[in-house]
Amino acid sequence: MSATPTITLIDYDAGNLASLEGALDRLGLVHRRAATPEQAASAGPIILPGVGHFEAAQRSLAERGWWRALPNLVAEGRPLLGICLGLQLLAEGSEEAPRAEGLGLIPGIVRRLGPGVKVPHMGWSQVRQHMAHPALPDPKGAWLYFVHSYALEPSTESVYLADHGRPFAAIEARGMVMGFQPHPEKSGRPGLLLLQSALTWMGARAPVPEETCN
Amino acid sequence: MPAKRVIPCLDVKQGRVVKGVQFKGLRDIGHPVELARRYDAESADELVFLDISASLEQRGTRESWVRDVAHELSIPFTVGGGVSKVEDARSLLRAGADKVAVNSAASLRPALVTELADAFGRQCVVAAVDVKRDPELGWRVYLKGGTEPTARSAKDWLWELNELGAGEILLTSMDRDGTGDGFDLPLLDWASELPIPLIASGGAGREVHFLEALEHGADAVLAATLFHENLLPIPRLKAYLAEHDLSIRI
Secondary structure: OOOOOOEEEEOOOOOOHHHHHHHHHHOOOOEEEEOOHHHOOOOOOEEEOOOOOHHHHHHHHHHOOHHHHHHHHHHOOOOEEEEOHHHHHHOOEEOOOOOOOOOOOOOOEEEEOOOOOOOOEEEEEEOEEOOOOOOOOOOOOOEEEEEEOEEEOOOOOEEEEEEEOEEEEEEEEEOOEEEEOOOHHHOHHHHHHHHHHHHHHOOOOOOOOOOOOO | OOOEEEEEEEEEEOOEEEEEEOOOEEEEEEOHHHHHHHHHHOOOOOEEEEEOOOOOOOOOOHHHHHHHHHHHOOOOEEEEOOOOOHHHHHHHHHHOOOEEEEOHHHHHOOHHHHHHHHHHOHHHEEEEEEEEEEOOOEEEEEEOOOOEEEEEEHHHHHHHHHHHOOOEEEEEEOOOOOOOOOOOHHHHHHHOOOOOOEEEEOOOOOHHHHHHHHHOOOOEEEEOHHHHOOOOOHHHHHHHHHHOOOOEOO
16 A cells, blocks of 8 residues: 555535546546545545535534534644635635534635626636745636635635626635635636645645556 | 636437437437547537437436546536436436536426525526527427427516526527527527526527627527537637637637
């Protein structure tokens, strides 16, 4: 067995895991699904995907033990990547579910998009750099795929911003916790490269072949 | 505003992509995964797969190719064909489809649209509507690929679909479909007043037709033969649209 870190995909009935797994396979990254924290790999990045309603997702994560486990795992230094609703769950809260709390691993509140624009924001939009980040280069106007009705307000630490009626955080990072509002697994080649950069920075790498042929 | 989208449409029968030949028959043009890869590489913005298998047994293998497509594709895709209940949609979304398209079943039982939107969010629900010009109604809704007229006016039905919870409309002009004479622009003029995105379909023959449709309010343009036969390569079309100052993902 090699010591290649395994990416853990949180499996809680609120994400399109098939596409994400396809993207990771194309990048040659090793991954596994985990319905509960006990099933997580012992090291390596954790991905929190998510589509659907904030409160339903929160409840589902709590039922599986993830809601309590994630802050501890992050405190121990485990890298965590939230995608789409996954990013929103990392924040302090959301207007979508005013009574529910977020994980609070990223400061800020998630607010509804609009008025004056079609909601959900669905389709390809350009992103721009806001703050420099060691793993994520200037996207130079790259187009990424979005499907969401709520978004995290930009902060001084937003890495990329996008616009839909108003600017919002497309990528937010706090140490080893990172959130992507777009779907990198649905965003063509630029999305794949972003996923690769973020996960590699978080410690994932493709397995080294054990032998080479000459 | 998000970019205007260019969408190839693929008809699937018994797990193979097929192309109609002048209403006479079908020609096999490949496995869904092969075509998905090709269109992904050609910078299509999204794909629509319509399963035209006649029966449930013929559709049996659907989840398996949907799963394979999801694994290979790095852009979003919609799957339609015979979706008549929430469970049909669930199995497609579980297998990795981003959206499901409904057509006849929604017309026969409109509550289906609301059930799908409640279960999965309206962004997952594409309502496909086939219409023909009509002296009485302006445009009339047809079922079964344009062969079966309904009593519905297209205008009323589109607004109703929006209220029922459709997230997007895929609107096909059966008068123009297959002609290559251009989209039905007066149809797009009023349909694009809907507050949800509009995919224009039926009639594309040349680059300028796509430009016209987008200028007449469509959010996305869909075609099949032109792209399958490579008569109009997608990169060339997108470069053309971008030159005409449309917001296009290059």
